[in-house]
Amino acid sequence: MTQFIRELHGVPAPAAALVGDAALQAFVGRSIYAESKDLIHPDNPFRRPLLNDAFTGWDCEEYTLDDLCSNGSLVANRVLLSIYEQDFVFLPRASFDAGKRSAFAEFYDRNARVTGEILSCRLEKLLFSCVSKAVHVSGDWDVKSFEAYFEDFKQRFRAEKLSHLMDSIASMRDPVGGARMFLVQMAGDFLVESSAMTRNVVGNYGPVQSELFKVVIDECGYGVFKTKHSTLFENVLQSQGLDPIPHTYWQLYLPTSMYLNNYYNCICRDHASVFRYFGAILQVETAFRLTCEIMARMMKNVFGPSAHIEYFREHTHIDDHHSRMVMDKIVVPIVESHGEFALREIVRGFEESLVVGDQFTAGIQHQIDWIDRVDRDDAIRRLPACAQPRPMRAGSGELCGTKMADAEIGYQVMSGRLDFVFGVDKHLTLAAGDCITIPPNVLYGVKAVEDCEYRVYPAEEKEA
Amino acid sequence: MKIIHFQAHEANLIELASRSFFLHRTRDGAYVLIRARCPHRGGPLFLGRVIDEPVESIRCPWHDSVVPVHAMQKKTPAMVVNRTDCRVIVDDANGEGRVRWVRSLLNESANGAPCHAART
Numbered sequence: 001m002t003q004f005i006r007e008l009h010g011v012p013a014p015a016a017a018l019v020g021d022a023a024l025q026a027f028v029g030r031s032i033y034a035e036s037k038d039l040i041h042p043d044n045p046f047r048r049p050l051l052n053d054a055f056t057g058w059d060c061e062e063y064t065l066d067d068l069c070s071n072g073s074l075v076a077n078r079v080l081l082s083i084y085e086q087d088f089v090f091l092p093r094a095s096f097d098a099g100k101r102s103a104f105a106e107f108y109d110r111n112a113r114v115t116g117e118i119l120s121c122r123l124e125k126l127l128f129s130c131v132s133k134a135v136h137v138s139g140d141w142d143v144k145s146f147e148a149y150f151e152d153f154k155q156r157f158r159a160e161k162l163s164h165l166m167d168s169i170a171s172m173r174d175p176v177g178g179a180r181m182f183l184v185q186m187a188g189d190f191l192v193e194s195s196a197m198t199r200n201v202v203g204n205y206g207p208v209q210s211e212l213f214k215v216v217i218d219e220c221g222y223g224v225f226k227t228k229h230s231t232l233f234e235n236v237l238q239s240q241g242l243d244p245i246p247h248t249y250w251q252l253y254l255p256t257s258m259y260l261n262n263y264y265n266c267i268c269r270d271h272a273s274v275f276r277y278f279g280a281i282l283q284v285e286t287a288f289r290l291t292c293e294i295m296a297r298m299m300k301n302v303f304g305p306s307a308h309i310e311y312f313r314e315h316t317h318i319d320d321h322h323s324r325m326v327m328d329k330i331v332v333p334i335v336e337s338h339g340e341f342a343l344r345e346i347v348r349g350f351e352e353s354l355v356v357g358d359q360f361t362a363g364i365q366h367q368i369d370w371i372d373r374v375d376r377d378d379a380i381r382r383l384p385a386c387a388q389p390r391p392m393r394a395g396s397g398e399l400c401g402t403k404m405a406d407a408e409i410g411y412q413v414m415s416g417r418l419d420f421v422f423g424v425d426k427h428l429t430l431a432a433g434d435c436i437t438i439p440p441n442v443l444y445g446v447k448a449v450e451d452c453e454y455r456v457y458p459a460e461e462k463e464a
Numbered sequence: 465m466k467i468i469h470f471q472a473h474e475a476n477l478i479e480l481a482s483r484s485f486f487l488h489r490t491r492d493g494a495y496v497l498i499r500a501r502c503p504h505r506g507g508p509l510f511l512g513r514v515i516d517e518p519v520e521s522i523r524c525p526w527h528d529s530v531v532p533v534h535a536m537q538k539k540t541p542a543m544v545v546n547r548t549d550c551r552v553i554v555d556d557a558n559g560e561g562r563v564r565w566v567r568s569l570l571n572e573s574a575n576g577a578p579c580h581a582a583r584t
Contacts, residue, residue, distance in 0.1 A: 140541065145553040355547070
């Protein structure tokens with residue numbers, strides 16, 4: 001199998017795509033990955049709709065950073081995260097009935113792992129080449145230059161984009177809904193916090209390995225469930241009435257939110273990227289102190305006394321230590337022992353982590369801006385110019401799985417009622433005669449509240 | 465040590481006390497710093513031409529010396545570029561350092577049109 005996958009890297013692109021397409025069909029054919037009538041799936045971390053009716057395949061080998069909010073990216077990230085998380089143990093909490101046992105068996109099925117390995121080759125190239133190409137590391141690096149670079153980062157880092165996002169949420173017409181949607185975007189990562197990185201504490205690579213293990217011990221709450229970081233985040237979710245079980249809100253994850261999660265899984269799963277991972281964790285641990293402060297401030301402002309911010313307070317404290325521990329006990333020793341190659345990879349990981357973090361923030365900012373616009377702007381209740389609308393029909397309760405609008409798209413309800421979902425709290429119901437135009441790069445789902453006839457107006461293609 | 469910050473579309477020449485470096489975009493799209501002066505007699509390499517074979521090299525405009533790009537990257541300051549945000553780490557002994565934009569012919573084809581690696 002390993003040999004086959006190695007060979008897959010070397011086959012010409014169209015052939016690799018064909019193999020990938022066959023693997024995709026084999027992978028998504030399981031019932032846990034089928035489209036669902038339900039928007040959320042409580043207490044079933046295996047139930048993950050992957051495709052949607054707008055997905056027609058991936059039409060390129062590598063996305064650009066600008067493509068990461070596309071529907072193809074949404075599907076690719078869903079599939080890749082499902083592949084990566086086959087490495088993790090999930091169990092439903094409330095019951096383990098026949099349906100969940102079947103989902104459990106399907107999720108960890110051996111054939112699914114094999115096809116997942118094949119698919120991951122293609123998906124990693126599709127999704128992560130652009131991050132790699134965004135960062136260039138050159139010249140003569142040594143510990144002294146890296147320390148200067150790191151100090152410069154610490155002094156200059158202000159998390160401006162995150163601050164802007166927090167201000168946007170606080171000033172929404174429905175700030176609580178916006179903040180809840182923000183929590184949902186973090187849930188995919190924080191509810192399995194440190195799972196990706198634990199792949200790097202196994203093996204045997206000297207004293208540095210034990211230093212990394214100390215960070216993991218903190219993340220896992222020293223073996224006390226109540227203090228495990230993922231438990232602290234469960235408390236944040238529960239304090240706002242959100243379900244704390246991983247992936248209940250799977251269909252509401254933005255592609256850029258999963259992308260952040262997938263990036264860390266990618267560099268932690270591929271041990272050839274271990275130095276890159278050391279750089280990435282240094283960046284995150286160093287920045288997280290400030291970003292947690294900023295997030296906690298927004299939560300207190302928006303949620304008031306019900307804000308449960310222990311998760312953020314813990315990180316504001318412990319990540320000061322983690323930053324120092326990673327720099328002094330991992331990065332510096334590893335550079336001294338493994339030289340400039342390791343250092344260049346560390347710098348690369350540090351910078352790639354910034355790129356991926358920017359995508360995460362930008363994706364949420366775009367969705368939050370749209371959700372707020374739905375409440376404020378009547379101009380969205382129009383139809384795009386389109387000569388050929390497609391007539392559609394949906395039975396009561398039918399849900400078209402969530403998807404990304406790749407271009408402006410309009411909907412007009414002819415009879416019945418149609419519910420549009422844009423966030424965990426953001427639903428907009430259109431009745432007969434109502435219409436809406438959804439802009440590109442927005443996540444949405446459509447559910448028929450009752451038997452419904454409607455028209456879809458795809459934006460007219462511009463002439464080249 | 466100090467950090468010199470600049471944007472790749474705003475500056476391409478770094479002048480330090482001892483020598484100058486040019487921000488070059490290689491054929492495969494990577495940003496690298498190369499020595500701005502030819503090792504032969506100090507000709508301005510950024511006014512030379514890129515030739516691809518057998519390895520990516522620069523033909524100096526003064527004496528037609530051909531110098532491989534990878535050779536011109538040796539003993540250059542540490543640099544990281546994130547999208548277009550450039551940071552160069554230099555020793556204090558190099559003085560304040562100055563960055564500026566100079567016209568380059570490296571990323572133009574022989575007829576003057578921008579080639580595929582031209583800055584965007």
